[in-house]
Amino acid sequence: MSEQDLQAIFDKKIENEVKIEPKDWMPDSYRKNVLRQMAQHAHSEIVGMLPEGNWITRAPSMRRKVALLAKIQDEAGHGLYLYSAAETLGKDRERIVLDLLEGKAKYSSIFNYPALTWADIGAVGWLVDGAAIVNQIMLQKTSYGPYSRAMIRICKEESFHQRQGYEILLTLCRGTEEQKAMAQDALNRFWWPSLMMFGPSDKDSPHSAQSMAWKVKRMGNDELRQKFIDQTVKQADFLGLKIPDPDLKWNEEKGQYDWGLIDWEEFYNVIKGNGPCNKERLAARQAAYDNGAWVRDAATAFANKKAKRRDKDAA
Amino acid sequence: MERKDWPLWEVFVRSKAGLSHKHAGSLHAPDEEMAISNARDVYTRRSEGVSIWVVESKHIHSTLETDSESMFDPNEDKIYRHPTFYDIPDEVGHM
Ligand SMILES: [Fe+2]
Ligand SMILES: [Fe+2]
Numbered sequence: 517m518s519e520q521d522l523q524a525i526f527d528k529k530i531e532n533e534v535k536i537e538p539k540d541w542m543p544d545s546y547r548k549n550v551l552r553q554m555a556q557h558a559h560s561e562i563v564g565m566l567p568e569g570n571w572i573t574r575a576p577s578m579r580r581k582v583a584l585l586a587k588i589q590d591e592a593g594h595g596l597y598l599y600s601a602a603e604t605l606g607k608d609r610e611r612i613v614l615d616l617l618e619g620k621a622k623y624s625s626i627f628n629y630p631a632l633t634w635a636d637i638g639a640v641g642w643l644v645d646g647a648a649i650v651n652q653i654m655l656q657k658t659s660y661g662p663y664s665r666a667m668i669r670i671c672k673e674e675s676f677h678q679r680q681g682y683e684i685l686l687t688l689c690r691g692t693e694e695q696k697a698m699a700q701d702a703l704n705r706f707w708w709p710s711l712m713m714f715g716p717s718d719k720d721s722p723h724s725a726q727s728m729a730w731k732v733k734r735m736g737n738d739e740l741r742q743k744f745i746d747q748t749v750k751q752a753d754f755l756g757l758k759i760p761d762p763d764l765k766w767n768e769e770k771g772q773y774d775w776g777l778i779d780w781e782e783f784y785n786v787i788k789g790n791g792p793c794n795k796e797r798l799a800a801r802q803a804a805y806d807n808g809a810w811v812r813d814a815a816t817a818f819a820n821k822k823a824k825r826r827d828k829d830a831a
Numbered sequence: 832m833e834r835k836d837w838p839l840w841e842v843f844v845r846s847k848a849g850l851s852h853k854h855a856g857s858l859h860a861p862d863e864e865m866a867i868s869n870a871r872d873v874y875t876r877r878s879e880g881v882s883i884w885v886v887e888s889k890h891i892h893s894t895l896e897t898d899s900e901s902m903f904d905p906n907e908d909k910i911y912r913h914p915t916f917y918d919i920p921d922e923v924g925h926m
Contacts, residue, residue, distance in 0.1 A: 517897070537896070539893070539895060539896060540896045541896070586876075589872075589876065590876070593872075593873050593876065596858060596873050597856060597873075600856055600857045600858065603839070603857075608836075609859055610836065665856075666856075669856075673877075812837075815837075815861040815862075815865060816837065816861050818861070818862075819861035819862035819865070822862060823862070
């Protein structure tokens with residue numbers, strides 16, 4: 517079949533909402549684009565474990581500790597689902613992981629901010645997982661089959677993440693003045709970086725239009741961000757917290773909130789590696805990779821020994 | 832056979848007794864025992880399963896997209912394979 521015919525079949529599938537599967541023909545540019553997005557998403561799940569992992573030993577109660585542990589374990593699972601999905605496009609797991617360590621791959625800029633207080637763990641669950649959920653619900657309908665299936669599985673697990681975070685803030689907000697102030701401070705620091713999670717405005721986003729045409733993404737960055745804001749404001753109100761945006765107000769005509777300007781300079785600066793924790797995050801991943809080497813080697817040696825013994829028994 | 836990289840395994844989970852195993856996803860592991868143990872942690876953290884199969888991915892063979900016309904289309908004109916093809920009077924009752 518000529519490349520033109522294959523392209524026509526591919527285009528027809530996209531048009532008819534038929535998923536693209538690993539062995540199907542696809543344009544190289546589609547393969548590259550989806551692979552980049554899935555790898556970036558996988559890295560975000562894994563790096564995202566670090567700011568929260570930092571608080572496991574300091575969780576204020578057993579209930580909070582088991583919840584946080586379970587949440588972080590889920591994120592490891594999410595990373596694995598996504599690495600598996602990425603691998604179906606023909607790049608090895610090892611290579612994908614090394615790309616991150618070598619600084620060739622990105623992950624979500626939000627994880628370059630530190631979790632300074634216990635309230636930050638609440639804010640991360642509520643806002644960071646909340647924003648991720650908005651994005652991931654949209655991605656359940658992505659055109660690449662394995663990515664879509666990973667997203668469906670992930671979305672089922674996410675709502676607990678957001679609820680445990682919100683519950684932490686609710687408890688703090690019903691507590692002492694200091695506890696409430698701590699919650700407000702966490703919201704102040706996490707609000708804008710959470711909005712940045714949706715990426716640059718579509719008009720400034722290099723991949724947006726093509727991703728939409730391929731139905732890899734089903735909604736634009738701006739639309740997703742607006743959706744997140746609209747659903748989050750009343751949750752903040754319920755907590756009695758103030759969203760740190762003086763321009764935030766309900767627009768009756770549009771049926772949505774108007775809001776202020778994102779400091780995109782900060783966003784690009786963090787992406788470039790100059791956020792508060794970029795170096796620390798990569799160093800932690802590198803250390804995990806290096807310190808795990810002997811475990812991987814031992815498991816391999818043990819498997820080889822077992823296989824040899826089995827071959828001998830069979831002989 | 833010596834090998835350094837961990838092979839890829841496909842994971843199938845039986846969600847409850849009486850149902851078939853269904854593909855859940857894949858993972859890397861050095862051997863079948865570790866594959867099952869990792870599959871438990873990755874794919875059944877909320878009692879999604881009562882039984883797990885793992886199969887090394889290289890042992891799975893599949894049809895190709897380019898074959899799908901010759902493989903599956905001939906069935907489309909065999910409507911006599913379906914119950915609605917047969918005329919049974921209503922008086923006979925449910926059959
Ligand atoms: Fe996640
Ligand atoms: Fe999450």
